[in-house]
Amino acid sequence: MKPNNPSGTEQSSPGIPDSVRGLGELLRYVRTSLSDAGIASPEADARAIFGAATSMGPVDVIFRGDQEYSDEAGRTRLSEMLRRRLGREPLQHILGTAPMLGLELAVGPGVFVPRPETELLAQWAIDEARKLVEGGVGKPRIVDLCTGSGALALAIADAVPESEILAVELSEEALVWTRTNLVDCQARWGGEWVSLVHGDVTDLAALRADEALATWWGRTDIVVSNPPYVPDDAEVSAEVLADPHTAVFGGSDGLDVIRPMMNVVDGLLRDGGVVGIEHDDSSGADMARLLGADWNYNAVAVQPDLAGRDRFTVGVKPR
Numbered sequence: 001m002k003p004n005n006p007s008g009t010e011q012s013s014p015g016i017p018d019s020v021r022g023l024g025e026l027l028r029y030v031r032t033s034l035s036d037a038g039i040a041s042p043e044a045d046a047r048a049i050f051g052a053a054t055s056m057g058p059v060d061v062i063f064r065g066d067q068e069y070s071d072e073a074g075r076t077r078l079s080e081m082l083r084r085r086l087g088r089e090p091l092q093h094i095l096g097t098a099p100m101l102g103l104e105l106a107v108g109p110g111v112f113v114p115r116p117e118t119e120l121l122a123q124w125a126i127d128e129a130r131k132l133v134e135g136g137v138g139k140p141r142i143v144d145l146c147t148g149s150g151a152l153a154l155a156i157a158d159a160v161p162e163s164e165i166l167a168v169e170l171s172e173e174a175l176v177w178t179r180t181n182l183v184d185c186q187a188r189w190g191g192e193w194v195s196l197v198h199g200d201v202t203d204l205a206a207l208r209a210d211e212a213l214a215t216w217w218g219r220t221d222i223v224v225s226n227p228p229y230v231p232d233d234a235e236v237s238a239e240v241l242a243d244p245h246t247a248v249f250g251g252s253d254g255l256d257v258i259r260p261m262m263n264v265v266d267g268l269l270r271d272g273g274v275v276g277i278e279h280d281d282s283s284g285a286d287m288a289r290l291l292g293a294d295w296n297y298n299a300v301a302v303q304p305d306l307a308g309r310d311r312f313t314v315g316v317k318p319r
């Protein structure tokens, strides 16, 4: 089945032809439309949109694929979601949520959509926090710099509820989403593990003057950060351009935020505390130099993602 306008991006309303009635046929139509428009993951996106619009899962399609889907409201929702995705709106904006380890976080325009690769950094921080708990540190103190939706802070809080976590974010628009996610998660957990500070991670003096951080200087066990790091001249997809520019780009070499942020990282960490910072896959050598040669951190290691690309760098503040 061919979509009305396979090129996608300029469509006003592709609609779904009335002749496409069966459950399986509808799912195939959505998948083919996305694939013909050059969407990178048409199968996964089609399933996600189809499930959100119709409340039908793969099992329904397997066992009832030949049956007609006659819910007009569901068809309209599916049509509208397909139109938005063909217009290159990020899937997560259409669904209204993005996954991060076990959590579903609210996202939309104004906040960076958490990416699967950041789960590796979250898992590293979780492992470090668990080691501290097992070693007798009752409440590991963890700071998430550039928290965005709260992805890292909340994933760590969910996995290690013993933690005390502080999250810092500059963008007012992003903070609306951070607060939503904090309130939602903490209401479900029945406790408050994460506090939020509106601040600039490149401005050590301003953060030093902020009362909310007063007890954290030199007493933080783990600093974790996924800052803006894409080099300015990198080519990015339409979906990445839907993220706020200040959430994505980090200057000519991608380290414009990271370099000054290291003053804050170092001020926060206790001696022997650890830091993990996500970065561009082209920045591994620069990051190793920054933490190792410039800051004299120990055990500096550039960690690869699942595709083997340099993804985040860790180090230990000297004692």
Ligand SMILES: C[S@@+](CC[C@H](N)C(=O)[O-])C[C@H]1O[C@@H](n2cnc3c(N)ncnc32)[C@H](O)[C@@H]1O
Pocket (backbone or CB within 6 Å): 112, 113, 114, 115, 118, 145, 146, 147, 148, 149, 150, 151, 152, 168, 169, 170, 171, 174, 199, 200, 201, 202, 225, 226, 227, 228, 229, 246, 247, 248, 257
């Ligand atoms: C790549 S996003 C990551 C968001 C979140 N940590 C995640 O992993 O999904 C970077 C975030 O840093 C924030 N940011 C950019 N510059 C900042 C600064 N100077 N101080 C604090 N936050 C900043 C952006 O608004 C954005 O939310």
